[in-house]
Each structure stands twice: as structure tokens, then as C-alpha cells.
Amino acid sequence: MTKFRITMTSPDDTRRNQETVLEILDGQDANRASSLTWDNHRFTSTDPIYSAAKEYFKERFRKRRYNSRNYRYSEVSFRQNPFQSDFDVSLRIRDLPISVQKEKGRININGHNVTLDTMCGALAKVLVVSLQEENTMKLFSTLNAFLNIPENIHYALENRVPFHFYEGRSRWGDKVEVRLNVRQIGADTFAMEISDGVWGEISTDDLNTFCNTYRHGKKRGNWTNLSPNGLFLKLMQREPSESELRLMIEFLKQNRQGDIVEKRAMRLLDETLEKFKDRVYAKRDEEGIESIYVRGQLYDWQIKRGASASDLQKVRVSVWQPYLVHCYTREGEKIIDENGNHMMVNQQPHWRGPICIDNLATGSSLGDQYVSRIMSTMNDKMLVTLVKTISSYLSGEPDTVRNKELSSQLNRDGNNEM
Numbered sequence: 001m002t003k004f005r006i007t008m009t010s011p012d013d014t015r016r017n018q019e020t021v022l023e024i025l026d027g028q029d030a031n032r033a034s035s036l037t038w039d040n041h042r043f044t045s046t047d048p049i050y051s052a053a054k055e056y057f058k059e060r061f062r063k064r065r066y067n068s069r070n071y072r073y074s075e076v077s078f079r080q081n082p083f084q085s086d087f088d089v090s091l092r093i094r095d096l097p098i099s100v101q102k103e104k105g106r107i108n109i110n111g112h113n114v115t116l117d118t119m120c121g122a123l124a125k126v127l128v129v130s131l132q133e134e135n136t137m138k139l140f141s142t143l144n145a146f147l148n149i150p151e152n153i154h155y156a157l158e159n160r161v162p163f164h165f166y167e168g169r170s171r172w173g174d175k176v177e178v179r180l181n182v183r184q185i186g187a188d189t190f191a192m193e194i195s196d197g198v199w200g201e202i203s204t205d206d207l208n209t210f211c212n213t214y215r216h217g218k219k220r221g222n223w224t225n226l227s228p229n230g231l232f233l234k235l236m237q238r239e240p241s242e243s244e245l246r247l248m249i250e251f252l253k254q255n256r257q258g259d260i261v262e263k264r265a266m267r268l269l270d271e272t273l274e275k276f277k278d279r280v281y282a283k284r285d286e287e288g289i290e291s292i293y294v295r296g297q298l299y300d301w302q303i304k305r306g307a308s309a310s311d312l313q314k315v316r317v318s319v320w321q322p323y324l325v326h327c328y329t330r331e332g333e334k335i336i337d338e339n340g341n342h343m344m345v346n347q348q349p350h351w352r353g354p355i356c357i358d359n360l361a362t363g364s365s366l367g368d369q370y371v372s373r374i375m376s377t378m379n380d381k382m383l384v385t386l387v388k389t390i391s392s393y394l395s396g397e398p399d400t401v402r403n404k405e406l407s408s409q410l411n412r413d414g415n416n417e418m
Helices: 048-061 116-130 136-148 151-159 204-214 228-236 242-254 257-275 366-378 380-386 388-393 404-410
Strands: 002-009 017-024 030-036 087-093 096-103 106-109 112-114 161-167 174-180 182-186 189-195 198-203 280-285 288-295 300-305 315-326 344-355
Touching (some): 030 048, 048 116, 087 116, 106 116, 112 116, 116 136, 151 204, 174 189, 174 242, 189 228, 189 242, 198 228, 228 242, 257 280, 288 366, 288 404, 300 366, 315 366, 344 388, 366 380
Parallel strands (some): 002 030
Antiparallel strands (some): 087 096, 096 106, 106 112, 161 174, 182 189, 189 198, 280 288, 288 300
16 A cells, blocks of 8 residues: 655645545555645636646556657556556545545546546545545535536536637637636536527536536647537537627626626625715715725725736735834934834834735636735734735734724725715
8 A cells, every 4th residue: 555645735835734644555555745736727728726736646647658758757647557658546535535546547536437537536635625624524615516516506606617719710819718607417417598589508517628628728639719699509419600709798798707798797896885984985986996994903905906907916905014223322322222123113004915815726817816915914813814914014912003083984884985
């Protein structure tokens, strides 16, 4: 039995190592260690932690060639013979037994026939959950939930499925990114809305491939580079008429991805401002919300629309704190305190920042980032322990330095705007 001790850093500034155990039951007697990193996936995945774990399993189950020197320093394979196409591996993540086989091109995991991508995705999902969960039944439920409905389809049902096409006569036209409604209409069948009131039928496997193509940028499969006409043909099994195609293209344009995500996020932001109007208020300009002010448990915070183009930081966060300055005599000599240190005193408080607070992954809208910063700064007792960059901006005692303008605004009944 080969035992792997797998570690991954937590997705916060503490970078605390989280650990789980994976055992290959029919492997050699050995103890090994693996360290997974999600940093490389932050700009390419909506879930970097899951993507790092999935890549780990793909590398371990990958078939290798006899004549290649690329594997000299690569990870140990989970296959007994990594050069054969078929494999039969019995493994255990914590105390959850899992059996995976590949025979004559068909892959089976615990009785489910799946693709290699789905198999690695299911193992990755269980591995990530096992970093914080030891209960075997919860891990079993996680595995079954993923195998019954793949993660891609869960995402499509909750967030709409992404699709893109190019306006013009070639791929060099303007790229139009949209999101389409998906509904489950059977045990293995879904419906996708491709035009106003027009729903096309698609199977679970095809929808999973569709998501891999337009969500993850995969090039394999027969769903890649579809035009609106091609999408209509595949789902409806016939060519659209000229009027149907024109209506479909206009429908798709009205469902642009950026517009949908941002509108939903701004609705959430408005609801948040209304719900917490005793602790939050917004200042608006011609472009919308210019800045938001939050009364935290310990400090007062300012959240402003940022000029940065980075998806990880679309807003800037500052804290209301005094500056610490060194004391000197009129002659320019240092004033030393009773402990022998250069004396420092607080000046008048200002909005100090911007403080570097990044999102874990790209793809978050402006409204979502506003809401996430509001919720975290309201609970700043926890925030200052998780985000280490904040401590260098804090010089006053907690709950002693408050912004008078913020206090006056919050004292106005029913008002959440400045």
C-alpha cells in the first residue's frame, strides 16, 4: 500500500497547510508526500483549488510513452503499469474506498461509467472536501453528488451556461460572450434556451462537453467554434430560417455575459445596502456608486471603485486611521522615549490605503467585489486576522478612531446614501 500525504495551502493570507491522506491499496509499500499549489490557476479558473486537485489526478493517471524522457522528474503514477492503456486502481481518500478501472476505452468509478475528465473531477472534489472533512459519509455523498450530476452542470444550472460567437464572416469579427438558461427536463436530459421561447434538448454528456468548451476553453469535441446557426442546428436538428436566425442573434446579444452578471451583482449590492443601512452608506456620482463607507466592529472603512484593470482588485479598500510619525526636536535630533526607542505620535486620522485585498480567482464582477468587501469589513475582527497586509495600516486602538462624517450619515434614519 502506497500512502500519500497531500498538503495544500489555505486560500487566505495565513497560507496554513491543510492536509489529507490518499492511499493506493494495491501499490508498493511506501510513504510519499505531495504538495498542491493553486496559485497557477488563479487567472485561468473560477475555482483554482478544485482545478489544482483535478490537474494532480490527471497527471497521476496519464498514460506514458516508453520513448519519452519527459517523465524523469514527473509525479509517480497511480497506475501499476503507466505505459498500458487499461488500469485498475483501488484507492482510499481518508476512509472512503474508491475503485477506478479502465477497460477497452471505458472508464468506471464506483459503478459509474464516466470520462477521464469526469473521473479526475470527482476525485478532485472528494480530495478538496477531505482537507477539512473526515466524515466518511459526507465524503461518500460528495462523490455521488458529483457523479450523478457533474460539476459543470451544477454550475450551468446555477449560473447559466456560457457561450460565445463571432459577429462577422469569420472568427476575426467581434467576439460576443453570452449566457444561456439551462433547465433539467429528465434524468439525463436538459433544455437550453437559444432564442426567445425556443428551447433545445441536450444530453448530460453533451452539456458537460459544451461547458468544457465554452467555460474551460477546451478544443476537443464537436461543440467547439459553433456559430448561432450551428448551435441551432445541433440542438433543434434542423436549419433555422432567416427570420429565426436574426431573432436568435438579437436574443443572444441581449444575454451578454457581462451585462447579466453585473446586473445580478448590482441587485445584490442594492439589497445589501438596504439591509445594512445602519452600518453602510454609499456615495454616488454620474457613473453610479463612487464609494461605500462601512462601520466595522473595530474600524471604519472606505471602499472605492478602483482604476486597476485587474479582475482580482476592481475596488480599493482604505481604513480610517491616524498616521504614526517620528518626533524630533527643533534642532532635528531624535526624541527618545523611556524604553530607548525613537518616539512616535499619532497625527490626525485619514483614509489610509489602498490596502491590497485580492480575490481568490478572476471573473468576479464589480458589484460582487463591493458586496464581498462590505461583508468582510463589517466583520473586521476576523478580517484583520486573515489579511496580514492590513496590520501595517492600523495605528490607533480598536473602536476608538471613528469617522465623524460616517457617524452622522448612519444616524440619519432610513438613509444609506450620501
